[in-house]
Amino acid sequence: MQNAKEFDLVVYGASGFTGRLVAEYLVKQYANDSSLKWAMAGRNADKLAQVRDEIGAPADTEIVIADADDPASMQNMLARTRLVLTTVGPYQLYGSELVAMCAKSGVDYVDLCGEPVWMREMIDAHHTTAQASGARIVFSCGFDSIPFDLGVYHLQQLAKQQLGSSITRVKGRVRKMRGTFSGGTAASLKATLVAAKQDPIKMQLLLNHFSLTPDFQGVEQPAGTKPYFDEDLDSWVTHFIMAAINTRNVHRSNYLLDYAYGKDFVYDEMLMTGPGEKGEAVANAVAADKSMSGDKGPKPGEGPSKEERETGFYDVLFVGITKDGQQLKVSVSGKLDPGYGSTSRMIAQSAICLVKDAVDTKGGIWTSAPAMGNKLIKRLVKHAGLRFHQE
Template sequence: MSETREFDVIMYGATGYTGRLVAEYLAQNYAGDVRWAMAGRSADKLAAVRDEIGAPADTPLIVADADDPQSLADMVARGKCVATTVGPYQLYGEALLAACAEAGTDYVDLCGEPAWMRKMIDKYEAKAKDSGARIVFSCGFDSIPFDLGIWFVQQAAKEEFGAPASRVRGRVRGMQGTFSGGTAASLKATMAAAAKDPEVVKLLLNPFSLTPGFQGADQPPGNTVDYEADIDSWVAPFIMAAINTRNVHRTNFLLGHPYGEDFVYDEMVLTGPGAAGEAAAKAVAGDNSLASEDGPKPGEGPSKEEREAGFYDVLFIAEDGDGNTVTAGVTGDKDPGYGSTSKMIAESAICLVRDVPDAPGGIFTPAAVMADPLIRRLEANAGLTFKRES
């Protein structure tokens, strides 16, 4: 970005539950280091949140509203990168993304809505390339630990095998915490869109929905209960796989297929061995609480104590054509949907501005544009670890 901008990062949606956590993280960790501002629809609410989170009294506040395109244009012109937590993005996100693509302003979000993401790719990728805007979807628990985890284990596979692995399994070994209300709202909005439009259904069912013009190898269905002898555990469907696998395939696509054009990847939850493991796997497979009316609501979330007690641990098993394997683990502190996610999106925004300033414009996944610089930043600042295990 050649011209000078007033702010490095603008946090849009700062009065929402997750946006407030992002603003708090920036205030606690980057005050005086990163030029950042809080943005939202109400100046009074922004000021109240600023005071509640202990941000400096002179933290800039920007009033902008998705229903007022000029206010969005004025806002994005002031920043190098806008981080947005205002979802579901298919309902509230397009105007901001369009403004960033037009102005050459970087953009990061927490989107896990593949049909909307594909629509935005088709509609705005050429504009982002022309303007130099780096639009990066899915900069939270979906899909950073998985997208970067695959990139990390593939580096280990190249060292071990001399070539990337053609097959990788992502297996969630442990997780404590809740999915965000935004995730639940996005799922419900996606289901509503699918009920109205058969094309949305096709995109949701296609593992390569985010790779326009490319259709790769058949992928595992991901909706079964099975026993995997090599790790002595039953496995069950993982609800975030529907977005994570699409982002991983888009990373491979954007980078020119370094994992191979026949790359196969799936994600499941480990539930343990024996009859207890089988029963747990079947219980996970039958759980649809995220889509129920009793699920988390946007703007709601766990207490600070619950966020602090959360964690996640994901195993990646990379296999070559001869059955040889190399494994790596990715862990995160705090609960995945809020505590860790708020740190990941903040570090993604700063990484774009500071660590990869010369990357070209376009619509990206985290690994496709930031990869190793983001891994280093997350390990140093955000409580994540990336470790080769075998």
């Protein structure tokens, strides 16, 4: 039984930049909480021990040696834990075997994946196996895609309470954001583009809004790529780079929730840049920016300073528009840099929620909303600095 495992969760990749932040957060949040048993895992014992000491973790914090090139060491890690929290990406390069092993072994799994083509490959290969073993596998438990997935979920819940039904048209609009996309996000984007250019089938999946909903193709969706003036919001809007993963996860949530948002659900995400000529100029500049797919962005293992992480923030607006023109607005905002500071807290709370709270969630490959829903929202508000607010 999983309850007999030595650890509730293991942070795999704890000596990397983001993995270290996750471990540091767990130390600060749960240092005096004996009910959470966790360990640090990775390839190099000396590096892990150094990180353990630098972040102020207790000296008896367990270190688990797990190397993707050594399947026996990976299986040993799984034998000791209920859940693996992995920050080792790009996942299409380093994650496939771990997902397969978790699905087969009945071990829960969370990651920070923003790679929809790989995620679809994992769904096709391992969803049925995970259902049989009881493993709950939840991708995209960071800034992509938790604020967006749970933001739409929260709005739809309010719509049913206040309007009597779900809303089939929702706009996700990033109003404010200060922070850096992670080096892992940039590396994942590059790896995805390289793979898609080499394989027409992967390119089709990459461009398909319903790539994560096998056997279901919904109604046509907005492209969300070109700047335009959004009269509903009195602002110019432009391409938001993470829409390519967030929209796919939101549609998968709808699919897994038995189309609770409707089979004709339409959702897009864009970045708000303000009104007037200035807003238009900023929108066009953002649309022309290709730096994330170039070589100038952060490298995996690199990231912003502590001060930069702690002064970051984000604010995302979700506008539900009914067929008769009524609007329902919800915002999701967060403290800290979205790609690192907030992400490390979100994935940590997702892991804890899955093993402590979402005990009734069955095995399979999930998204955050159907797997954890309000239980995760409650945790994020209480422990991770997020705010869900009706406007």
